[in-house]
Amino acid sequence: MGEVIPLRWLKFEKSVAKAIKGGQHYMKLTEIQAMSRDLGIQSDTEVFTMLHFYHDLGTIIYFGGDDNTNRYLQDMVILDPQWLIDIFKRIITVIPCQQQWATLKTKWRRLKEEGILEDCLIDHMWHDLLPQKPALLSLMEMFDLLCPRIDATEGNASQAYYVPACLQPCTDERMNQTLTGNRKNTTFYIDFLGFLPDGLFYRLLVHAARWSQQQSGEEPKLFYRYGNFCLDDEHNFQLKMETTKPVCIKVTISKTPVISPVGMRDRGNIRDAQPDPKASTSVQTFLADALNELTETWIHGIRFEFSIACPCNALHPPSEVSRCYHLIPLEECLNKTKIRCNEQQVWVTTEVFKSWFQETAVDDSLEDTRTISDVELLQLAEEVGIQWKNVGVYLGLKACHIFAINSDYAMTEDKAFNMLIQWRQRLSRVANARHLLGKALMKCNLVSLAEKIQDSVWAVT
CATH class of the missing domain: 1.10.10.10 (Winged helix-like DNA-binding domain superfamily/Winged helix DNA-binding domain)
Structure with a gap:
């Protein structure tokens, strides 16, 4: 103004x-x-x-x-921004049957029923804009309105796209069974603390579709408020938007079951297994990065944290489970041996939750008991720069705490320093602090800074 x-x-x-x-x-x-x-x-x-x-x-x-x-x-x-909206609307709107060309009816049906848009249908809808087609498709991909589809048979990007706005509810009960049928699945939640816009979920769904196709080369199965993705040859993961309290996204990681050739119709011959902790960590890290990117560049102010369903939910009668269902922060489960459930006034041990993720335990005989001084953290803050948010995520800080730091301080160095101070204060023990910090820096490709921390280059003698 x-x-x-x-x-x-x-x-x-x-x-x-x-x-x-x-x-x-x-x-x-x-x-x-x-x-x-x-x-x-x-x-x-x-x-x-x-x-x-x-x-x-x-x-x-x-x-x-x-x-x-x-x-x-x-x-x-x-x-003219309104013109662009109208052009996008041609793609994400299925026109009435009587207006569809007979030669393209199968393409229209696929868009309506599966949310898959083929390139020839784009040419038909944008027949007057073909020279601008690459730029318009790039804009739609930037806004996550489209996601290129990988052809699993060829391993290349086929001339087709997923359209989140056209996804239909999942009616295949076999899909739903993957969420509940195996007790060995790793299941955690992304709790949005009361507010989860549909648009944010579908943008995350598009990010997951891109990432999973890069990881495995396999097609995802996308539906209304639900997606099933292949992570690698041995693992799948699912994202499901939960609209009941608490408002959250349910994340389920499952290991591909091994089926015995004898009696394949018998569920008892399917051997389920616990997912590899590295797979769980990989999915959680991807989701944290994607959500941090979306909340920073698109929808500011959205807060979220990774959580798990409190085991005490099983203590409630079936009729009361939905009313009493609650979550506990995953960060606390990974950093403490037990946490207190205030709903049932009980202590919950965390060994099982720690086993879901890689490197949750450190050999005590190899403990590094060197402390990290304020001077070292200040030096690191000056060099880490705009990467401080990513480092904070890998150190396990909640998104709400990172958002608060970003709002409270103007200078990047001050933001980075206060993030590091908060992390150090939240450590359950001093031992191996350098290892944890160095590991987080390595994940952000800050190799030289990780080496300086490990070698105590900035330590005051």
Whole structure:
């Protein structure tokens, strides 16, 4: 409010309005630069600054710039945001049967029933926009409105996409059995502390579909508020949006069962096994990274934490389970030997939960009892830079605590230092603190910093 802008920018704004009125809804970057020069804007740097200014105001849409390597987005400036919404609507809306071409009816049916959009149908719906198709598809992928589909038979990206807005409820009972049929599954929850928008779940679903296809090359099974993904040859994982209290996402990791050739129809011949802890850790780390990215770049203020269902839920009569069902923070389970359940006034041991994740125990004979001083943490904070949030996630800090630190401090160094101080205060024991911190830095590819911590380079003697 009250910001002073050059008069030539206002002339640019009027030129854009005139172009829209004349039926021009987008321009190439070279056309924008030519128009800007006619208005007295000679510097490309000023052109980019102006485009990002009007993008932030919502007047135009431009995702180009030095930090974006997508050449299609670099070259396209949307003059009319409402036009872009209408173009997207063609993709995510299934038109009535009487308006569908007979030769494409099977494609329309697949989009409606499976949420899979084939490339030939895109060409039909965007027949008047084919030169801009790559840029428009890139925008839809950026907003997680589409996800490229990998052909499991060929292992390559086929000409088809998953469309989250067209997903249907899962009616296959065999899918639901994977969530409840094996007691050896690893199950935890992402608790959103009372508020989980549908849009956030479906964007996470798209991120999971991309990631799982990169990991395994297998197609995911996507449904309304549910997704089943292949992690590797031996593991699958499922995401399910729970709309009853508590509002959360249920995460289930299962090991692919081994079926005996004799009596294959008999469930008793299926040997279930506990998922590998590395698989559970891999899924949790991916989900933490994806949600942190979404909450930082798209929907600010959303808080979440990883949790597990309290074992005392089993103590309630079946009629009261839904009313008394509650969660306990996973972070506490991994850092303590027992935690207190205030609902039933009992202590809950955590050995089982620790066994779900890798490296939950350290050989006491190899304990590193060196403390980490404030000076060392201050030096680390100065060098870790904008990676401090990722380091905090790998150190086990809750997203709500990271969000609070980000809001309370202005300087990046101050944010990083206070994150490290909070982590050190929450440690259940000092032993192996350097190992845990070094491990978190390694996961963020900060190898040199991890080595400095391990070697006590900054320690005051």
